[in-house]
Amino acid sequence: MRINKDYLQLHFIVFLGSFIPTVAIWISLPSLEIVLLRTLAAIILLGLIIYFRKFNIRLKPHQLIPLLSSGVLTSIYWTLLIFSAKVANASVSLVGVATSPLWVSFIAPLITRQKKIDVHQIIIGINAAFGVYMIFTSGFEYSWGMSVAIIAAFVGALLTVISSKLAQIHNHYVITFYQMVGAWAGTVIILFFTSSIFIHRKIQLNPTWVDLLLILALAFVFSVYAYSVFIKIMKNLSPFTVSLATNLTPVYGILVALMFSSKSETMDIYFYAGATILIASLMAIPLSNYLFGPGKSKG
Secondary structure: OHHHHHHHHHHHHHHHHOOHHHHHHHOOOOHHHHHHHHHHHHHHHHHHHHHHHOOOOOOOHHHHHHHHHHHHHHHHHHHHHHHHHHHOOHHHHHHHHOOHHHHHHHHHHHHOOOOOOOHHHHHHHHHHHHHHHHHHOOOOOOHHHHHHHHHHHHHHHHHHHHHHHHHOOOOHHHHHHHHHHHHHHHHHHHHHHHHHHOOOOOOOOOOOHHHHHHHHHHHHHHHHHHHHHHHHHOOOOOHHHHHHHHHHHHHHHHHHHHHHOOOOOOOOHHHHHHHHHHHHHHHHHHHHHHHHOOOOOOO
């Protein structure tokens, strides 16, 4: 029953995540500034939660380093995701990020020090990647945005595997708090570095009231609630299972874009074929674990 509850929570979080690129596009600030303000707001909100619920956040230096470092990865991932959406569109961004399971298939064995790579997971990951390809094979004009999204997928896959290991050790709110601190610090460094390297790159911290409301929504709904629950369920689900579930994000995201975008988007046979492959890949997870890896992996 616990695993089933985690699956339901996972898919709800994935559904929420599909809104992020669309919401980010509505914000007038550049991607780095969005991440900077989003993480700062998340730190304040998480700090209040930790204070009132009396969580112990005192950690030793050797415990802090992995948490803060993974926070820097979080900053890079979010920045690339939002940047991809802004230079292309929400659908392209989400579809590119959906290649994450393919990266997890190769990264997880290296980090978890598995002696044997699960071939069936790689096959499922490749199958999912083919579904992603099918969605946009009819006409591709956002190569730059797609490339950035695929890089984000790699960073996200690395972050997923690392967070899965951290979830076995620390409380999910504590993990999220320190990751947000690391993400904020990493964003500050990247922001000042890029503004000093690129002459025309000026720091833009002049949000409108609408921008602030949307950033607070990103911080509370996605950074605090969704991300904390995401970390929590990693205790019971494998990184590959979590990552492959995110393949539904572009499906949800395109539907969200249809509902909220001012421009109509026509779905062709390639979209439905690709979505079918993605969903089939997702449904293959418990079957593949049962047939090929009973007791070897969670989820």
